[in-house]
Amino acid sequence: MRDFGSGSHLKAIGIMVLFLAGGILGGRQAVAHPPEDRPNILLILADDLGYHDVSYYGTPDIRTPHLDRLVSSGMRLDRFYANSPVCSPTRAALMSGQYQDYVGVPGLIRTNPDNSWGYLDPEATLLPEVLSQHGYHTGLVGKWNLGLRSPNKPNERGFDHFHGWLDDMVEDFWEHRREGINYMRLNEGEIDPEGHATDLLTGWAVEYIEEQAGSEAPFFLFLSHLAPHFPVQPPQEWLQKVKAREPDISEKRAKLVAFIEHLDEGIGKVVAALKEHGLYENTMIIFTSDNGGHLPSEANNGPLRDGKQSMYEGGLRVPAGVSWPGHISPDTHSKKVMLTMDVFPTVLEAAGISYDGPLSGTSFLPTLLGEEQPLHEGEPLFFTRREGNMRYGGLTIQAVRLDNWKLIHNSPFGPRELYNLATDPREQHNVIEQHPQKARELNALLMKHIQKGGAVPWQRPAD
Incomplete structure (x- = not known):
């Protein structure tokens, strides 16, 4: 098996998009x-x-x-x-x-x-x-x-x-x-x-x-x-x-x-x-x-x-x-x-x-298609979930991944954890104390993401 990647209606009404012949994805x-x-x-x-x-x-x-x-x-x-x-x-x-x-x-x-x-x-x-x-x-x-x-x-x-x-x-x-x-x-x-x-x-x-x-x-x-x-x-x-x-x-x-x-x-x-x-x-x-x-x-x-x-x-x-x-x-x-x-x-x-x-x-x-692609390299990736009950209290849990570094907040009431997925893919060794600057860097990215998401209503308006 070859490995590509280990190296490198609402009809016309109200759709807020622009379709361009030369657009990009x-x-x-x-x-x-x-x-x-x-x-x-x-x-x-x-x-x-x-x-x-x-x-x-x-x-x-x-x-x-x-x-x-x-x-x-x-x-x-x-x-x-x-x-x-x-x-x-x-x-x-x-x-x-x-x-x-x-x-x-x-x-x-x-x-x-x-x-x-x-x-x-x-x-x-x-x-x-x-x-x-x-x-x-x-x-x-x-x-x-x-x-x-x-x-x-x-x-x-x-x-x-x-x-x-x-x-x-x-x-x-x-x-x-x-x-x-x-x-x-x-x-x-x-x-x-x-x-x-x-x-x-x-x-x-x-x-x-x-x-x-x-x-x-x-x-x-x-x-x-x-x-x-x-x-x-x-x-x-x-x-x-x-x-x-x-x-x-x-x-x-x-x-x-x-x-x-x-x-x-x-x-x-x-x-x-x-x-x-x-x-x-x-x-x-x-x-x-x-x-x-x-x-x-x-x-x-x-x-x-x-x-x-x-x-x-x-x-x-x-x-x-x-x-x-x-x-x-x-x-x-x-x-x-x-x-x-x-x-x-x-x-x-x-x-x-x-x-x-x-x-x-x-x-x-x-x-x-088998082409080289720098997919998500150097790009922070965010994972989030909001939940109720006594375990979450209506708050969020989240993670951010930047290349091989991953900062996790798996409980609203627990500490953050930092893992290097390149050396620890099973997430067994929390290295947040050894790399506090990396944790702060990732946390700052995560806070900006949460702020942007927080600007979007997530409850149905009152009838």
């Missing part, structure tokens, strides 16, 4: 493609998938052949980071190409307003809005988690088609409720389908692909799975298969492995639909997770410290890969640091769309 000029050459985009986001809960990293107790095949057909991204260790903020960064606090989503958006810590800025331009402006049909199948009410429902934020779940999680993968409320929708209409949520989303994604197969317009499909987020509820036959294969596995781990393997099969069916309808060769497929794995569910984050909800590496670094036949060489991998917010400009550059709106992310398309 992350310092790189976009090349306009004729409509027939524009790729379809399939963006697959797993929910709480641990960094090593895929078999392509050699994890012995799990089998994910479809994800393995997807990643090996293109480039594996070994240092891909979620913008936040929890759902909504990462999704806000993904959809906007900006730091989540710059678009009003520093924390989770929830059903209960007393425990909701974000409100997506209605003026923020989202990826589906830009793609729709340039002739793409845009679809969301699965979890949204960026707004339960107008003006922030999916069909109001650029998606032509929405078939999925509005809220942060389902409390049962067969019953599909959250605090007694049914958030399952087909566009604006409430639906109440029967079946396991993973199977439903897989089927709806395949249906969307079948519907788009006869269209001359390219499509953008955001397949946003609910699994493997807890409650960990695999179909019984999948659980029994894992137990038979892994006789020494714990009950809890067996359930999670079966849950992920069931998800993997569904992803395989979606990719197979692309191939069946002759769409695969002109489709860029991006796969990743919204945050690290959930340790109480016995997720495997590899050698990384901690997991979901944490600013340590296990909460932020996630599995990722990109496939695009004829453009990205197969069996390649990159150790460049990339973030969720980088997907937005990457997709636009691949589609030949120039964009001059606000961006925090940088297109990593050059890296995907």
